[in-house]
Amino acid sequence: MALIKAKNISKDYQTEDVVVHALQEVNFEIEPASFVSFVGPSGSGKTTILNIIGCLDKPSAGELMVADTEVALLGRKESASFRGKHLGFIFQDFNLIPVLTVYENIEYPLIMVQNIEPAERRERISRMLVSVGMKDQGDKYPQQISGGQKQRVAVARALVTHPALVLADEPTANLDSQTAYAVIGLMKKMRDDFGTTFIFSTHDTKIVGEAEVIFRLEDGKLKAKEIKGGIKQ
């Protein structure tokens, strides 16, 4: 059964003079534990689709089921709860909380969002720190670690709540290519270890090759779905 089902999703933005059609009747399905990428040039609608899947934005038309929930119908609070329970986010700029240590950044959603017991919290964080290779960096603050390490922490923070789905908008845009590959490799490993679905957007053609399912967007339209080993229109 598909984790995400999008049916005729459209998104329009009203600017001062014109209506911008960011997405136009997009249809797709994503299976659990898949490693998916939305690719396309700037303005093609990658971020918009990720925002809609992540309940940060609502479609202008169409239906979107995420983890058996019609997310377009959720209110503000319900959206927040849904995100906290089912989704993880990795941002282009890492977006770690600067006043918290690496450990505390990973701990944040467990305390502030999911209210997990201290013992389980410690266990999960330790496991995550080991998984992302930051075992000895827990006491450092974000400003004391490199960009690649920050993104590792962001991956750990996204996964520590055991979400069904992790959304990553241009997760490698601010990283050098070696670190970018390392981060994508880490995400893939996490998918393998935890069975979490990863969806990331990128315009980096080399990074795209790492995805197992690729959705190509252009001018807000889904032009192609590629599965490693073949192309499906």
Place this chain on the structure above:
Amino acid sequence: MKNIFKIAVRNLIRYKRRTLLTASLITIGVVFVLVFVSVTGSFKSIMIGEVTDSMLGHLQVHRKGYVASIDSLPLNLNMKPKAYAKMAETLKSSPDVEAFSPRLKFGGMFSNFTETTSIRINGIYPDREFQTVPLLTSRISEGKKTISRGEIMIPLLLARGLKIKIGDAVVVVATNVDGSVNGKQFIVSGILESATGPGGRDGYVHIEDAAEVLRMTELEVSEVAVRLKDFNHLHPVMQQLEGKIAAELNKEGKPLFEVHSWEQLSPFFNIAKMIDVMTFFIKIMLIAIVLISIMNVMIMAVFERIREIGTIAAIGTLPGKIRSMFIIEGLCLGVVGTVIGDIIGGIIILIINLTGIRYNFGRQELLLHADILPADVLTISIIVIIVAVAASLQPAIKASKMEPIEALRHV
């Protein structure tokens, strides 16, 4: 909650200079208010003490209508012996009354045989008067601390003006109630410094001498000064007394007595009220300082952390928790500023008391004893902290209502 506090405190530490400046502003405001309240409060209580304990008493009871014509000291509005006896019974039976002193007052002429001037004579029972207004003795700058029959205590004003010394003979002449004039010679036994208010021409004689000057066959009483056991219960006791004496009616069926507190009898009460008004406005200024400074800081904090707000909202933090984070930041600023302010304020008050600042009140030199009640410190602190929280509300609500997608786009 612990984690919200942790994040709030770390965010405050993150902007050290700004936090320090804002907390300092609150501290300065709190210090200023505490010192002002303690100094003016102690000034007020010393002044009230001087007025009540050396002159007026806490309460006064008169025959109905006497106070309306008090400037002329009307002899026809004195309490008759029977009426006074009833009043004395009522006062004796009241558990809140510590002491009371009947006075026979009249206006007269005062002469040293070469010069003459006007005087207000207070006929008193010395022991009862000194129990009722214990600071009266402290106003006696020269001579005996009591009065015997045939003696008079005169105000410094007259002693200087008429060049009278202790032991000199003087004459008091007064018109009695039927219009005839009588005089009596007295020996000056004491010289009184004046307290504030209408005390500059008040002399004291024994009440029986006063009755003799006025040729009274039966001792009448112009007023009864009352001292309470607890000055803080002034108004409830006054109400009780009013209730008790309301039953005493004259032949026309109208109330026989009237009760007045010192507030109704002394013009100093207006000064005390002015001090209260000034204190109130100083407190308003403090509230304004806290409100503006914290609101300014919190608006800045929200503006600077829009992307962070977007991040925590995207992660799934509920709006209520985002709101709490900013409110607690304001709360922490308020608490830190207030606690430091309380400590510094306390130290300054201590220094004022150790320094021993003296000032003149009337002709008396008083020692300023700055004092503030713990309840006042607590009230001021709570007000500041509540205002700090209130000032954080608007920015906090703004932060909690931010759409995560827009906040994340913020550059």
